[in-house]
Every structure is written in C-alpha cells, then in structure tokens.
Amino acid sequence: MDxxxxxxxxxxxxxxxxxxxxxxxxxxxxxxxxSGLARSLDLPEEVRLGxxxxxxxxxxxxxxRLIQLATEEIPLVFGRIxxxxxxxxxxxxxxxxxxxxxxxxxxxxxxxxxxxxxMVLISRYVALSDERxxxxxxxxxxxxxxxxxxxxxxxxxxxxxxxxxxxxxxPHFSVHLEKPISNAMRKARVLAEGKLTDFxxxxxxxxxxxxxxxxxxxxxxxxxxxxxxxxxxLSEAQxxxxxxxxxxxxxxxxxxxEDLQQKYKIQVRLRGCAAxxxxxxxxxxxxxxxxxxxxxxxxxxxxxxxxxxxxxxxxRCYETIRSVxxxxxxxxxxxxxxxxxxxx
Ligand SMILES: [Zn+2]
Numbered sequence: 001m002d003x004x005x006x007x008x009x010x011x012x013x014x015x016x017x018x019x020x021x022x023x024x025x026x027x028x029x030x031x032x033x034x035s036g037l038a039r040s041l042d043l044p045e046e047v048r049l050g051x052x053x054x055x056x057x058x059x060x061x062x063x064x065r066l067i068q069l070a071t072e073e074i075p076l077v078f079g080r081i082x083x084x085x086x087x088x089x090x091x092x093x094x095x096x097x098x099x100x101x102x103x104x105x106x107x108x109x110x111x112x113x114x115x116x117x118x119m120v121l122i123s124r125y126v127a128l129s130d131e132r133x134x135x136x137x138x139x140x141x142x143x144x145x146x147x148x149x150x151x152x153x154x155x156x157x158x159x160x161x162x163x164x165x166x167x168x169x170x171p172h173f174s175v176h177l178e179k180p181i182s183n184a185m186r187k188a189r190v191l192a193e194g195k196l197t198d199f200x201x202x203x204x205x206x207x208x209x210x211x212x213x214x215x216x217x218x219x220x221x222x223x224x225x226x227x228x229x230x231x232x233x234l235s236e237a238q239x240x241x242x243x244x245x246x247x248x249x250x251x252x253x254x255x256x257x258e259d260l261q262q263k264y265k266i267q268v269r270l271r272g273c274a275a276x277x278x279x280x281x282x283x284x285x286x287x288x289x290x291x292x293x294x295x296x297x298x299x300x301x302x303x304x305x306x307x308x309x310x311x312x313x314x315x316r317c318y319e320t321i322r323s324v325x326x327x328x329x330x331x332x333x334x335x336x337x338x339x340x341x342x343x344x
Pocket of ligand 1: 337340
C-alpha cells in the first residue's frame with residue numbers, strides 16, 4: 001500500500017502549519033509534533049507517516065483527521081430551528097404558485113413531517129483595482145439538493161435557533177456538501193458582482209476619463225510638434241528627428257492607454273469565510289408528475305422559514321428553478337431548467 005505523494009505533501013504542510021517540524025521523503029513524512037497537535041490527530045509526537053506501519057491513503061482515518069484540521073478554519077456553527085406551525089394542506093395550490101411544472105401535470109399524493117438541513121454560507125469578496133473594495137454576501141441553500149433558498153439568510157434569526165455545543169451535533173446533517181457549496185458560491189459571485197456594480201462603473205469612468213485626457217494630450221503634442229517643423233533655424237537632422245518622434249506618438253499613446261487599462265483592471269476574489277447549518281422541521285410532500293406517457297414521483301419540501309415550497313434544481317446544470325420543464329429521456333421524466341430544456 002503506497003501512500004499518495006500529494007497526501008504526504010499535504011500532511012507535511014498541515015504539520016508545519018500547526019507548529020510541527022516535518023521532513024518529507026519519497027515515500028514517507030517524518031515529523032515531530034507539539035503534544036496538543038499529536039493528541040488532536042491521535043498520532044504519536046514523533047511520527048513516521050506513509051510507510052507500511054502507518055500508510056497515508058485516501059479514506060484512511062488519519063487523512064480524515066488531517067482534512068478536518070485543515071478545514072476547521074472556516075468557522076462552522078450548527079443549530080436547530082423549531083417552528084410553531086407546519087402547514088397541513090392546500091399544497092396543490094402552492095404547486096401552481098411556488099413551483100410551476102410547464103407542460104406537465106402534478107398531483108400531491110402524500111404529506112409527512114420530516115427534518116431537512118440548510119446552510120447559510122457567508123463569503124467575503126475583495127475587489128482590487130486602483131482602489132480596493134470588500135464586503136460580505138450570504139446565501140442560503142438546502143443541503144440535500146443544493147437549491148438556493150431565497151431570503152433564508154435573512155429570515156432564520158426570527159426563529160431563534162438553538163445552537164449545538166461542539167461535539168454534540170446530531171448526525172442528521174448532510175455529509176455531501178459539494179452541490180450546496182458550489183451553488184452557493186455561484187450565487188455569491190452574482191451577489192458580489194451586484195454589490196460591486198458602482199465600484200466597477202466608477203473604475204470604468206475613471207479609465208475613460210484618463211484615456212480621453214491622454215488622447216487629448218498627445219493630440220495637442222502632435223500639433224505643437226508639427227507647428228515647430230516650420231521653424232527656420234532647424235537643421236536637417238533635427239527636422240528628421242522631430243518627424244520620427246511625431247510618427248512614434250500614436251504608439252507611445254497606445255502604450256500609455258494600455259498602462260491605464262492595467263491600472264484600472266478589476267480583480268475580484270471570493271472566499272467562503274463562515275457557515276451556519278440548521279436542522280429544520282419541514283413538510284415533505286410527494287408529488288406525482290405526468291408528462292406524455294410517463295409518470296414520476298418526487299418529494300417537495302414546504303419550508304416553514306420561507307413559508308413556501310423550496311425550489312428544485314435542474315437535473316442537468318443544477319441551477320435553482322421554480323419553473324420546471326419536464327422532458328422525456330430514455331422513457332423517464334427529467335426535470336430541467338428552461339435553458340437546458342430548450343437545448344434538448
Ligand atoms: Zn439546466
């Protein structure tokens with residue numbers, strides 16, 4: 001069982017970051033760990049990781065503990081939201097109101113109370129240009145589907161959640177967070193761009209202004225230099241030199257404008273910086289969808305925080321949708337967003 005080289009490098013980095021001394025070899029890492037670090041990783045203080053006695057492979061408990069330690073930096077808070085009321089009926093109407101199945105029929109077949117987990121991801125954006133602008137954006141998602149839940153991030157405090165003490169978090173939270181996190185980051189980018197609209201406009205305005213000034217300056221310079229050609233006391237050589245300089249002006253101006261474009265170029269960095277995860281009592285309704293000759297039953301969630309049905313995600317591109325376009329694929333119904341449905 002050979003240890004993967006990238007895992008050995010990763011382990012060495014984690015050890016060093018938390019105060020250990022690590023030496024990486026071809027097939028192992030030798031490390032001296034501070035006692036606190038050794039305890040939290042359940043390793044001896046003097047450790048030889050990666051060889052047969054203690055291999056470092058994907059899925060191994062040592063690797064899990066290292067990953068947990070390395071990702072602990074994003075503060076994560078877990079809580080539970082109890083709600084006073086769960087809707088009992090009238091879901092048929094909500095299917096037309098909150099979620100629309102175009103060209104398909106949908107019928108509610110059952111209702112059950114359940115728990116669902118939601119995440120509010122808080123991300124920080126930093127825009128760098130001639131000036132700097134930063135801020136936070138928050139996005140709520142359903143952890144199971146990755147659907148973006150509008151307004152969840154502003155509504156949850158009204159419900160006074162009970163927060164779990166670390167170590168006493170129940171096992172009901174989703175383990176697979178790729179979909180909610182990638183959808184939340186995608187949404188966060190859109191929100192950050194929205195918040196940066198004025199900043200982007202102002203940088204563009206300055207670029208236009210400075211570029212205009214530069215063009216005017218070179219235009220004036222050209223006129224002045226051309227006028228000076230008629231001076232009688234210029235030697236032939238001086239004249240030629242001046243003509244060459246005039247010819248070079250457009251190139252010089254283009255260089256100056258290129259510098260301005262660099263100066264006002266906007267770079268935006270976005271990073272998740274904290275997450276809140278909640279267990280919420282919800283209503284699961286089962287809905288039977290008919291499209292052409294096919295039928296399919298799917299669960300929908302009535303969310304007591306937003307007091308609406310949660311949206312779905314497109315089964316091809318994972319975009320959050322309230323307008324669902326059923327399509328037939330290999331005798332099965334696929335639920336798509338308008339643009340994926342159109343591409344088919
Ligand atoms: Zn789609």
